[in-house]
Amino acid sequence: MASLTLKINNKTHTVDVDPKMPLLWAIRDVVGLTGTKYGCGIAQCGACTVHLAGTPVRSCSIPVSAAANKDIVTIEGLSSDNSHPVQQAWIAEQVPQCGYCQSGQIMAATALLKKTPNPTDKDIDTAMQGHICRCGTYPRIRKAIKAASQLMNQKASIK
Amino acid sequence: MEAISKNISRRNFIKFSSLTGAALTLGLYSQAAGKEAEIITPEAAENLGIEMNAWITIDTNGKVTITNHRSEMGQGSFQSVPQMIAEELEVNLSDINIVFAQGNNAKYGSQITGGSSTIRGTYKKLLKLSATAREMLIEAASKKWNVSKAECYAEGGRVIHKSSGKKFHYGELVQEASKLEAPKNVKLKLPEEYKIIRKPLPRQDTPLKTNGTAIFGLDKKLPGMLYAVVERNPRFQGKVKSFDDTETKKVPGVKHVLPVKMSVFNTFREGVAVVADTLWAAMQGRKVLKVEWDDSGFEHLSTEQLYARMSDALKSENTLSVRTKGNAEGIYQKSENKIEATYETPYESHACMEPLNCIANYQDDKLEIWGPIQGPDWVQDFLSPLLGLPKEKITVNMTFLGGGFGRKAFMDYPHEAAVISKEIKAPVQVVWTREDDTTQGPFRPGMMYHCKGSVNANGNIESYSMRTAGQNMDHQWPNADKKSYNGSATEGFLETYFNSLQHYSFSDSPLDVPIPVMWWRSVYASTNAFAMESFMDELAAKAGKDPLDFRRPHLHDGRYHDLINKLEEVSGWKNRKKGEGYGVAIAESFSSIVGEVVKVSKKPDGKVKIDKVWAVMDCGWYVNPDIIKAQIEGSIIMGLGAAVTHATHFKDGKAVEQNFNTYKIPRITDTPDIEVHIMENDEKAGGVGEPSLPPFAPALTNAIFDLTSKRIRKLPFNLEEV
Ligand code: FES
Ligand code: FES
Numbered sequence: 001m002a003s004l005t006l007k008i009n010n011k012t013h014t015v016d017v018d019p020k021m022p023l024l025w026a027i028r029d030v031v032g033l034t035g036t037k038y039g040c041g042i043a044q045c046g047a048c049t050v051h052l053a054g055t056p057v058r059s060c061s062i063p064v065s066a067a068a069n070k071d072i073v074t075i076e077g078l079s080s081d082n083s084h085p086v087q088q089a090w091i092a093e094q095v096p097q098c099g100y101c102q103s104g105q106i107m108a109a110t111a112l113l114k115k116t117p118n119p120t121d122k123d124i125d126t127a128m129q130g131h132i133c134r135c136g137t138y139p140r141i142r143k144a145i146k147a148a149s150q151l152m153n154q155k156a157s158i159k
Numbered sequence: 160m161e162a163i164s165k166n167i168s169r170r171n172f173i174k175f176s177s178l179t180g181a182a183l184t185l186g187l188y189s190q191a192a193g194k195e196a197e198i199i200t201p202e203a204a205e206n207l208g209i210e211m212n213a214w215i216t217i218d219t220n221g222k223v224t225i226t227n228h229r230s231e232m233g234q235g236s237f238q239s240v241p242q243m244i245a246e247e248l249e250v251n252l253s254d255i256n257i258v259f260a261q262g263n264n265a266k267y268g269s270q271i272t273g274g275s276s277t278i279r280g281t282y283k284k285l286l287k288l289s290a291t292a293r294e295m296l297i298e299a300a301s302k303k304w305n306v307s308k309a310e311c312y313a314e315g316g317r318v319i320h321k322s323s324g325k326k327f328h329y330g331e332l333v334q335e336a337s338k339l340e341a342p343k344n345v346k347l348k349l350p351e352e353y354k355i356i357r358k359p360l361p362r363q364d365t366p367l368k369t370n371g372t373a374i375f376g377l378d379k380k381l382p383g384m385l386y387a388v389v390e391r392n393p394r395f396q397g398k399v400k401s402f403d404d405t406e407t408k409k410v411p412g413v414k415h416v417l418p419v420k421m422s423v424f425n426t427f428r429e430g431v432a433v434v435a436d437t438l439w440a441a442m443q444g445r446k447v448l449k450v451e452w453d454d455s456g457f458e459h460l461s462t463e464q465l466y467a468r469m470s471d472a473l474k475s476e477n478t479l480s481v482r483t484k485g486n487a488e489g490i491y492q493k494s495e496n497k498i499e500a501t502y503e504t505p506y507e508s509h510a511c512m513e514p515l516n517c518i519a520n521y522q523d524d525k526l527e528i529w530g531p532i533q534g535p536d537w538v539q540d541f542l543s544p545l546l547g548l549p550k551e552k553i554t555v556n557m558t559f560l561g562g563g564f565g566r567k568a569f570m571d572y573p574h575e576a577a578v579i580s581k582e583i584k585a586p587v588q589v590v591w592t593r594e595d596d597t598t599q600g601p602f603r604p605g606m607m608y609h610c611k612g613s614v615n616a617n618g619n620i621e622s623y624s625m626r627t628a629g630q631n632m633d634h635q636w637p638n639a640d641k642k643s644y645n646g647s648a649t650e651g652f653l654e655t656y657f658n659s660l661q662h663y664s665f666s667d668s669p670l671d672v673p674i675p676v677m678w679w680r681s682v683y684a685s686t687n688a689f690a691m692e693s694f695m696d697e698l699a700a701k702a703g704k705d706p707l708d709f710r711r712p713h714l715h716d717g718r719y720h721d722l723i724n725k726l727e728e729v730s731g732w733k734n735r736k737k738g739e740g741y742g743v744a745i746a747e748s749f750s751s752i753v754g755e756v757v758k759v760s761k762k763p764d765g766k767v768k769i770d771k772v773w774a775v776m777d778c779g780w781y782v783n784p785d786i787i788k789a790q791i792e793g794s795i796i797m798g799l800g801a802a803v804t805h806a807t808h809f810k811d812g813k814a815v816e817q818n819f820n821t822y823k824i825p826r827i828t829d830t831p832d833i834e835v836h837i838m839e840n841d842e843k844a845g846g847v848g849e850p851s852l853p854p855f856a857p858a859l860t861n862a863i864f865d866l867t868s869k870r871i872r873k874l875p876f877n878l879e880e881v
Contacts, residue, residue, distance in 0.1 A: 001411065018439065025439045034378035035371020039512055040593045044819035047512065075371035087369045094361055094785055097793055099368030100375060100512040100561025128827045132819060134512040134562050136796030138830040
């Protein structure tokens with residue numbers, strides 16, 4: 001057991017956990033933020049994706065100790081009122097079916113758009129192919145990423 | 160008995176009244192199975208001494224609460240059910256709140272979310288219920304104004320007096336209205352009058368699923384809840400001989416280690432549960448647990464052995480007749496223009512994105528369950544005798560489901576959770592790892608099909624037979640009649656073919672092996688259609704006809720012609736270019752008909768790629784076209800998975816594929832362009848969540864034949880290797 005500091009969504013949590021515990025379980029079961037999901041535990045599906053120091057990572061495959069004192073953003077930190085352009089595009093395109101994979105999909109899409117504001121189909125393929133959706137929402141994910149890109153560009157030009 | 164029901168109904172009534180001050184509550188009451196349900200108020204129920212369900216409650220603020228008796232697993236019942244109610248009740252969608260029903264089939268009738276039945280099973284009742292409430296509100300207003308009902312109408316949650324423009328909002332009327340008797344024969348709107356139904360309105364559960372607030376089974380927590388994982392015997396009927404938990408007990412956080420048994424059809428699945436204060440601790444404890452299994456008394460089969468048996472069964476004399484007309488065999492024997500073919504489809508895991516999990520809290524001879532559950536009432540019915548608890552002592556709460564596809568309609572995982580909670584006397588969440596979920600089944604049964612057919616001089620089908628070999632799900636239940644044929648052996652075949660064909664025969668040679676199998680999205684249609692529609696294509700080729708034109712003389716009903724014409728038109732079937740392969744397949748299941756055309760071509764490296772899929776859905780009366788579109792897209796992609804990316808194999812009695820690295824789910828890069836069309840007609844509502852899966856695989860392999868002249872008769876196949 002070790003006492004670690006986790007900075008999740010701009011809030012600091014001190015947790016007393018096995019340092020080998022995957023970040024996923026620390027976020028879900030210790031801190032209690034359940035928006036981040038477990039799908040495979042072996043970095044194959046992307047359901048557990050969070051941003052660690054600005055980069056999308058598979059929280060199921062990172063020990064909590066490796067995330068200590070770094071900025072972590074989960075789906076709850078994107079915005080709770082769905083005001084983030086990616087969330088808005090996801091709603092406009094009606095992407096989710098069961099919804100279980102969508103936190104991970106949204107976190108991956110957000111990271112993609114930050115790096116590549118105008119992604120091509122190829123960029124989308126590369127960023128999203130690690131993310132499984134058993135309900136098959138892929139056609140809508142592609143559309144929503146393009147829509148989010150437009151929304152973000154509009155916002156930027158207004159500023 | 161009567162006294163008990165009376166109490167329950169009183170409790171319900173009081174609960175609703177105190178919740179809302181006063182309210183108009185309407186529910187349904189079935190006098191007897193098979194009889195049409197009557198619409199009643201709680202007061203009427205009280206007087207009759209019966210238990211009613213409160214489907215719709217309108218409170219004094221005009222807010223409507225509806226009870227969703229079905230689960231929400233992605234198919235959109237959270238949107239389509241309110242859309243129906245808002246239409247006939249004349250309220251705004253935003254004024255409707257939905258609550259999940261608890262399991263209670265005495266109140267709600269069957270609650271199982273399966274057979275694509277949420278809409279088609281209930282739409283008439285719900286429309287009538289909503290229209291009845293509307294009429295009662297109009298009547299209440301007309302009484303208050305002292306005018307005739309005909310002078311008033313309802314709109315946007317208000318009753319309006321036409322000439323004066325006076326208004327009451329529903330909240331002001333519920334008290335009066337609740338004292339009225341429910342009218343018997345209300346008039347329902349015609350489709351052309353719809354304002355809400357048929358509109359692609361956004362789903363109300365979407366915002367919860369884009370900010371992480373939707374609570375799935377795995378997200379539910381109870382105070383003092385412990386976590387359990389179970390090391391289960393990887394052979395489905397094996398037992399626990401002994402276990403050594405010395406190391407497990409040393410893992411910090413581990414509280415209990417205990418053997419468990421859960422009921423799976425006519426046998427039990429055995430394992431050893433590790434219970435801890437965090438899921439991670441339980442998983443760590445499981446890693447160092449040593450279990451010795453007893454695997455005697457049943458066969459340990461491999462995939463090769465399973466299919467060898469099916470192949471033998473297809474050739475044996477022993478077969479059960481399912482459905483026949485004329486003399487298919489005699490005609491076939493005499494024909495000069497005949498073909499036969501054998502098809503093979505794989506076993507599959509459901510691989511719902513949310514692995515199985517369930518919370519049970521067994522205390523003071525009461526059990527409460529929370530989980531991603533497709534059939535809460537089934538869980539009650541199933542657990543009651545197993546645990547020796549009366550049904551009233553079992554409460555089953557549904558959460559959102561991260562996928563279901565049939566798997567979460569089975570009751571094994573709630574049973575396991577209940578057994579553990581009872582034993583440790585604490586609330587516990589049992590979590591299946593991805594590996595547990597992928598390897599433990601029940602699986603979609605692997606199947607083999609043998610088809611024989613002949614065409615006459617005009618190039619029309621003269622005789623058609625299909626023989627099925629594979630496991631019959633119904634044969635697994637205790638005391639099942641293993642001589643009974645598979646009632647779903649014709650599922651997928653167009654109803655109109657049964658009328659048009661003069662000679663056909665469907666028969667079934669069941670396989671009896673110790674592998675648990677069950678419903679997987681679209682059930683037997685998901686595999687039958689591959690054989691049926693591949694063979695249709697082979698017959699068309701034998702007749703030297705275009706596959707669409709070949710079907711036309713066999714469609715004895717306008718509905719099918721409309722569909723095939725639409726399919727031809729939207730896909731540009733007749734205008735295909737050189738180097739393009741087109742394939743078609745049409746299947747009927749769950750009272751809907753779906754036709755799909757797949758277009759394939761070759762990549763520069765010579766490998767086949769899927770360019771596009773067109774789907775035309777005829778599901779009759781429908782609610783929300785965008786939800787249907789989403790279901791079709793999803794079904795096609797799931798069908799793609801079972802056709803080309805995944806399968807479950809067995810070796811030495813154990814499932815081989817364990818996780819997504821070997822059980823490969825289609826990804827965004829595998830997804831073709833999909834175009835969806837919905838037919839408009841006055842037919843009865845059919846299913847939406849499943850029927851577009853079956854035609855995909857045969858449409859794809861037929862397209863590959865069109866492009867390459869190569870027949871693919873075994874799924875899955877590797878697109879890269881065609
Ligand atoms: S749960 Fe982490 S990638 Fe699947
Ligand atoms: S929406 Fe269900 S898994 Fe993606």
